[in-house]
Amino acid sequence: MTYTVAVSGASGYAGGEILRLLANHPDIDIRTVTAHSNAGQPLIQHQPHLRSLAHLTLHETTPEVLAGHDIVFLALPHGQSGQYTDALGDASLVIDAGADHRLTSQDSWDAFYGGTFHEPWTYGVPELLVDGKKQRENLRGATRIAAPGCNASTVSLSLAPGVAAGVIDPSDIVTMLAVGPSGAGKSLKPHLLGGELLGTANPYAVGGTHRHIPEIQQALRQARGSAAVEPRISFTPVLVPMARGILATSTAPIVDGVSDDEVRAAWESAYGDETFVQVLPGGSFPRTADVLGANTALMGLAVDRAANRVTVVTAVDNLVKGTAGAAVQSMNLALGLPEDRALTVNGVAP
Numbered sequence: 232m233t234y235t236v237a238v239s240g241a242s243g244y245a246g247g248e249i250l251r252l253l254a255n256h257p258d259i260d261i262r263t264v265t266a267h268s269n270a271g272q273p274l275i276q277h278q279p280h281l282r283s284l285a286h287l288t289l290h291e292t293t294p295e296v297l298a299g300h301d302i303v304f305l306a307l308p309h310g311q312s313g314q315y316t317d318a319l320g321d322a323s324l325v326i327d328a329g330a331d332h333r334l335t336s337q338d339s340w341d342a343f344y345g346g347t348f349h350e351p352w353t354y355g356v357p358e359l360l361v362d363g364k365k366q367r368e369n370l371r372g373a374t375r376i377a378a379p380g381c382n383a384s385t386v387s388l389s390l391a392p393g394v395a396a397g398v399i400d401p402s403d404i405v406t407m408l409a410v411g412p413s414g415a416g417k418s419l420k421p422h423l424l425g426g427e428l429l430g431t432a433n434p435y436a437v438g439g440t441h442r443h444i445p446e447i448q449q450a451l452r453q454a455r456g457s458a459a460v461e462p463r464i465s466f467t468p469v470l471v472p473m474a475r476g477i478l479a480t481s482t483a484p485i486v487d488g489v490s491d492d493e494v495r496a497a498w499e500s501a502y503g504d505e506t507f508v509q510v511l512p513g514g515s516f517p518r519t520a521d522v523l524g525a526n527t528a529l530m531g532l533a534v535d536r537a538a539n540r541v542t543v544v545t546a547v548d549n550l551v552k553g554t555a556g557a558a559v560q561s562m563n564l565a566l567g568l569p570e571d572r573a574l575t576v577n578g579v580a581p
């Protein structure tokens with residue numbers, strides 16, 4: 232069976248990456264691409280790397296244009312998806328790359344985003360531990376999927392095994408992320424100009440204000456399941472001059488009496504059978520270049536006994552495993568297709 236697809240936000244970074252992956256998917260027929268200010272223009276003018284899709288024209292994003300497809304992907308600025316998703320009753324599968332359907336708590340939505348709160352959808356990170364099982368079980372047959380925030384899923388995947396196994400204390404998490412500017416989208420913003428980014432590292436959203444914090448807290452609470460935990464996270468992102476990529480260094484205290492082997496075993500048992508989340512051998516740590524273009528979260532783990540903390544360093548391509556790859560992997564699960572279809576574990580370094 233071939234599924235017809237519409238992708239909105241197709242002129243942007245996330246929409247473009249969804250299209251790049253879907254263009255190599257044998258079960259997908261990309262019928263419609265939509266945008267906003269660039270509607271009416273050829274897709275290739277905004278995504279010149281998508282040569283096989285040169286025949287497509289960007290349409291205005293309306294519920295009528297998106298209707299009538301088997302699958303609809305939305306890759307719009309947060310707060311914009313809800314107006315379309317409310318009107319897409321007939322699509323068998325809708326996947327939102329934005330934040331509108333990620334959070335279960337309206338209080339968190341109001342505190343970090345504001346505007347209309349929309350119902351939470353099935354969270355699109357298949358490898359996340361959720362109360363003793365993997366999120367992929369919830370994604371099989373799902374009809375509405377919220378793809379993750381790129382920083383959020385990177386940190387959640389980094390720490391969920393330790394929280395789920397009870398070997399780290401989630402009340403004192405510290406995470407620092409080196410992130411590329413594509414994570415902030417393609418629209419023109421002065422702080423994202425080349426002159427502001429090249430040759431410098433720029434911290435932003437310092438001091439507990441980043442919008443991905445409640446998403447990580449939600450994931451880690453669910454990882455621990457019925458045992459009540461309240462994750463507290465000091466989260467500091469730093470923009471660095473690489474187009475794509477996230478290198479997240481996350482640390483948390485090791486629970487008293489837990490051995491080094493028990494710490495490592497928590498991560499290895501969580502991810503030992505996974506294709507797209509891989510834990511490196513002791514002493515090895517990933518580089519962002521190792522995962523560019525790949526749907527891979529690559530992590531290195533250290534037990535720092537001087538600080539009595541675990542340190543997890545995780546590299547992700549924000550546009551693949553952080554967004555479009557997670558969306559396509561979740562789509563495959565929802566449709567009952569092989570989970571890895573059209574996705575690769577191999578990066579493009581150097």
Ligand SMILES: NC(=O)c1ccc[n+]([C@@H]2O[C@H](COP(=O)([O-])OP(=O)(O)OC[C@H]3O[C@@H](n4cnc5c(N)ncnc54)[C@H](OP(=O)(O)O)[C@@H]3O)[C@@H](O)[C@H]2O)c1
Pocket residue numbers: 239240241242243244245246265266267268269270292306307308309311328329330379380381413414415416417418549550553554
């Ligand atoms: N970039 C990442 O690494 C990443 C990672 C995870 C999740 N996401 C999420 O994905 C979504 C898209 O992010 P992005 O980085 O791709 O942003 P982007 O590059 O700025 O693209 C935004 C897209 O949305 C369209 N758009 C803007 N306002 C619209 C409106 N009012 N109605 C309909 N379409 C509108 C734009 O069309 P025009 O160009 O025609 O104006 C463009 O196609 C965001 O919610 C973001 O949080 C992004």
